[in-house]
Amino acid sequence: MAKIGVFICHCGENISATVDCAKVAEVVGKYDGVAISLDYKYMCSDPGQNLIKKAIVEKGLTGVVVASCSPRMHEPTFRKACAEAGLNPYMCEMANLREHCSWVHEKGEATTQKAIDLVRTIVEKVKHNQSLDAIKVPVTKTALVIGGGIAGIQASLDIANSGHKVILIEKDPSIGGHMSQLSETFPTLDCSQCILTPRMVEVAQHPNITLYTYAELESIDGFIGNFKVKIRKKAKSIDEKICTGCGLCTTKCPNKKNPSEFNEGLGNRTAIYVPFPQAVPNKPVIDKALCTYYTKGKCKICEKFCPAHAIRFDQEDEIIEVPVGAIVLATGFAVKKTDFFPEYGYGRHPDIITGLQFERLASASGPTLGEIRRPSDGKIPETIVFVACAGSRDEAKGIPYCSKICCMYTAKHAMLYQHKVHGGKSYVFYMDIRAGGKMYDEFVRRAIEEDGVNYIRGRVSRVYEKNGKLIVKGADTLLGAMPVEIEADMVVLATAGVANEGAEELAQKLHVSYDPYHFFAEAHPKLKPVETNTAGIFLAGACQAPRDIPESVAMASGAAAKVAGLFSQDELTREPLIAVVNRQAPPVFSSCVGCFLCMSACPYHAIEKEEIKNRQGEVLKTVAKVNPGLCQGCGTCVAFCRTKSIDIQGYTHEEVYSEVMALLND
């Protein structure tokens, strides 16, 4: 016989203002199986919890119903209190009288009646509840970091320095990411590579870090603490162990006219290449799509010249499988390209470039060795126009958000131009200047006040070429939207920061949610900024939204701290609210017929086949079995099972059935 304790909370006046709590307690107290029913001002307070604990001990309660706020708020609190008093915590349930009743309805009989109904429903459920034990799973203390930009580098170093193993994978031949392409960084104008390269080297040398460049995530299985990942190491066509990185091959390769990704197409590279001089690892790869040998079957010049005989044309992609306990996603972002903005002529005229291309022009290691020269004819532009929000804040083109970093880098670009081209004229078309950050606004003001950059508040409508000049048509909205036309030699578009190509696919692979723009979604916008809704997978940097360097680094350290926290325990405790396949006599049987439609329905591949054998070891039947480590407890299989052989703990057939029955029958 059930002995249920019901505890009605007033929540100060939050509940009692519209619900007659005493009446609820009184009515419910008369129900079968209810051993004690009382109301109290604050159930979650210490005295309130003590009331419950005392009742459990004194009345020998078999179940507890706390009728107060949403279980999403205080379920852990009350379950813990019950456990402390010796009652299995899963015998405690909550009725939501605040969010679902007192706060949303007017004071009156109907509201009190609803409260009674809600409590009765949960009482009936608890009568069918079963004691459950938490599930413990071991933790593999190795982290996988995906993406070797500044966020991935920082996360890897922080995790490695806290004493745990890290596997860092990067899809390009070198780590470094976008930051390695930048010239100087705002607001201090220190050289990007100067501060980045030491970190890159540290990654390569760290005893706790295994670095796989030219590698991508192939597939993932498992769950927090126990992921199994497959990594595809794309064939570099080089034996890295032998290669000395002398670079002779790259000078001999006859296939030289390929746009360099690192230089954003403003320079060329060979088919066998090291993306940039400071690359880590500083060893070449052969681009199979471009290499003359791979495309035409003849060449092998690099092989002939390689003093170390390290070229391996027959090398194939290698798939390695590693167990990891946590994953940090740091895949970064991309900038919008192509003819997304036909009215701005990008892609049609070589002197209309993106901000990232300007970085390469301004970089000492870039194609012009840091001189600002036009891609078309190499002349130094006398007039340059920067267009902010080229793509961002443009709902009509599908990017309503602010890309956040452009205001700052545009100010930096204009400033660098003024520093490098004396007497040059620069204009920035902007709508708002978003320079929130330490020393950020001062930086923009400096560009305007000291470096003489002309800021014009208005959006450019069109850019076209005429007689060798780029005509920029804008308006000055601070002068009554007066039309402005500037004849420029070069135009730099602050194109929108967008999610990386393939981000959506990766998110689906990892079961991580993403926003409409394919940036990965954090678990909570304020309180869980580096977690995802998949336990054990964390976010760092611009894969979550456009981010500047300091923010990316901060996020990376945050994610690393989360990983280190996870790795500080040997075992994880999980809620036992998972599916189970029934077992019944004789002696261990199951009503499961083994149709395994549940298998295809399960989003987590948590359903396995299990053979039931007799004593002689003959297979009597093959039935479904739930892997408790993989099951997340969605219950999709339960609703699907025709024989009702799978049930889900915490929401069993009997529990939900009795809830519905109690709801409608008083």
Place this chain on the structure above:
Amino acid sequence: MTLGFYPGCSLKGSSREYAESVLAVVKAFNIQIQEIDDWNCCGATAAHSLNKELSLALPARVLSLAEKQGLKEIVVPCAACYARLSMTQHELLKNPELKTRIAEINNLEYNGTVSILNVIQMLDRYVTPNLESRVVKPFGHKVACYYGCYLVRPHEILNFDRVEEPLSMDTLMAKTGATPIDWAFKTECCGASLSISRTSSVGRLSGKIVGDASDRGAEAIIVACPMCQSNLDMRRKEINSYLGKRIDIPVLYITQAIGLAIGLDRKALGLQRHFVKVKV
């Protein structure tokens, strides 16, 4: 299937050479065509400038007639009429109440079954597939294809080509043997609807267009809109006075250019009607 034909007022008057050339090309490619019986003016800019309901009722009447006359597809060579008809179709299908109200005004139902083609869409569908094999006199000139406003805008409704840097006319012209030039004023407005009432603006707007085409070496401007043609052709005096020089590159309808390329008679294409002499 018979293609419906909505000439619109200009093609019956000041731009009759457009109608002549459309019909000549259509005939040369054996396309069945039938003028919508008892059509009326679409109302043009005037109607929607002054009265919204009128601006919908007039085009709706045309569409109703086409539907009643069993036409599934109509070609509307005038870009302005094409835009007015398309926008009316869009508004009526979006808003059933409005549809009822307009049916009441017109005493005519419209069920939205007529599909509206501009001249390029019509050519692409019925002429382009066989065009190259029919060319006898390649139109071997540098041409500036001028799209103007109403072929491409509003894009949400017309959904034709690209709203910036459209290419469909250029592609079509290339098939006649012409060399389309890349220029900056493909979709800038020529100011046609102010042509008579504010001639001063027109010299400036059209002047920039003709000027750029000429600067970039165009030997002809190709258009698909009677407003644009009249403006760039008949207003050449104002244009030249704005530019301060004499530019005499002709303005041809795309159907005239195609007609020339497939060897049709110049007169049948109405070339003699132009103000700026067509020497190409």
Place this chain on the structure above:
Amino acid sequence: MAEFEPKIVAFVCNWCTYAGADLTGTSRIKYASNVRIVRFPCTGRIDYMLLLKAFDEGADGIIVSGCHPNDCHYTSGNFHARRRWMAFRSLCDFIGIDTRRIKFSWVSAAEGAKWADIVNTTVASVRELGPYDEYKKVAKKPVKEESHG
């Protein structure tokens, strides 16, 4: 005569709609008190037999609600549920169960106002339809002859 107050049972998922309804509460948006919520981990868990049971036991209307497509906490439970509901709804319609009494919706954790709206419109439309006597007769539930006011 008092207005007919329909009994509405809502089957909702824990992560989106239950949380959304919590937000309705925290935002103090008022809605009709006719609804009783049953919480499930996911719409994928909601057994269609439970919907029939609710009608058996005298519900006049039902709300089924979960995460928007692509928002599922379990990635795809709602997609499975959607298919199941499509089939379920077809069959209901074919057998003559009044599908106007079953409202399906997606309410996210951020859509507190939408939840209130869904409840209110469902209550209003079911009130309009009157008590589900047709089903109650078959289920041998008491039918108040004059209940529709």
Place this chain on the structure above:
Amino acid sequence: MDDLRKRAKELIDTSAVKVVIGYEQGTGNKTRALFVENSEVADKLIFDSRCVQNLAAYVTKQEVKSKGKMAITATLPVMRAIIQLASEFQVNDDNLIVIGITPESKIIDFKNLEEVETYVHQFQIEIDARNREILDKLDKMTPSERWKFWIDELSPCFKCYACRAACPMCYCSRCTVDFNRPQWIPVSSNELGNLEWHFMRAMHLTGRCVDCDACANACPLAIPINLLTKKMIEDAKSDFGGYQPSLKGENLLSTFKPDDKENFIQ
């Protein structure tokens, strides 16, 4: 028919199978299932247009299965059922040989289930004209009229479960209707219990039913319960583009497409 008998004898004599499932002459003008376990009995095998019982229902029965490897004479609906059962792991090449019978009563010797699948996939599941007409008529009714139609039609059902026994897809070792914690479906044969039983059965067969009509043929009261599953086949066609039993095991309701179209979710 001789081909069929010859083939059955051959399979038994070579010990390729332990039992061949086919049809024999029953009482009156009826045929019934025959289980051939030795070659003499094989002469009793017949096949003609009266043989409509779906023999696939036997291959999952413990009594038949326990005899050892089986062979089955299979018309198109039977073959479909076999493929569906194979996709649900109930039969496989190791325990079943299919002797196909074409509409022209020709024998097809299938080497394996894959060949059966290929054969089956040549034909779409199509509702016959007579039933389509009935469905159309029902579609035109108001929901209330349909409700009345079904309550009336189903009311005589006394839950003999002949439909379940005849259905090749109803092979569950424990049917939901036999489940009592909780009692999902009332045991008694009242209006509600009948409705829920047939409703649930139609749901369970959605995406699985092979449209063999065995259920309706088996019903002693001739209740047109196959209309329910036929309707679900129709709707599966319009909603999901239809389905075919497949060894890949992609079941209609246990899979989904992210862009499944619906128009009723608010």
Place this chain on the structure above:
Amino acid sequence: MSSDPHQYVISGLGGEVFENTEVKVSHCYQCGKCSAGCPLSEEMDYPPSMIMRMLQTGNPELEEKVLRSFSIWVCLTCEMCYARCPMSIDIPKMMDFLREKAIEEKKANPKAKQIISFHKSFLDSVKYTGKMYEIGFYADYKTRTLKILDDMLLVPPMIKRGKLSIIPELIKDRSGIASIFRKTIKKNKT
């Protein structure tokens, strides 16, 4: 949409614009791209983005200025602003409404007289013939504006080139067209 609890509320002329055209003036964030691309903005007293701003204020004096502005008449509805607006604000549709409103309230800018006469002559032609009868329309327009001599030089060459018909082509269903005008434009307004 029906479940959107946040109804769009804006008073004054901006509100009227919304009710009649669904254009929400509050959506404009004043980037100025419309004014930058407008071929006529330099001839306008207020470029399009300024008109938007004036309506956003809800200030009756500014609204009055909008209705009395020359801008709304010089707008060609070339749709360039709408095509490039990052917020997809249908400015041309709004301009149509403002013009209609300005006439209704007899606030049309005096400088726009010619433009309005042009439109009216045009519509009169359509009203009486069903089509735009160019010579008749010309004559009517010239009388209205007393600009007899302007453009007259174009007429003879046009006739010579067969571009103008002397006799109007009449629509058969003239009463139908007349009724359309009757039902849409109240007499006193034309």
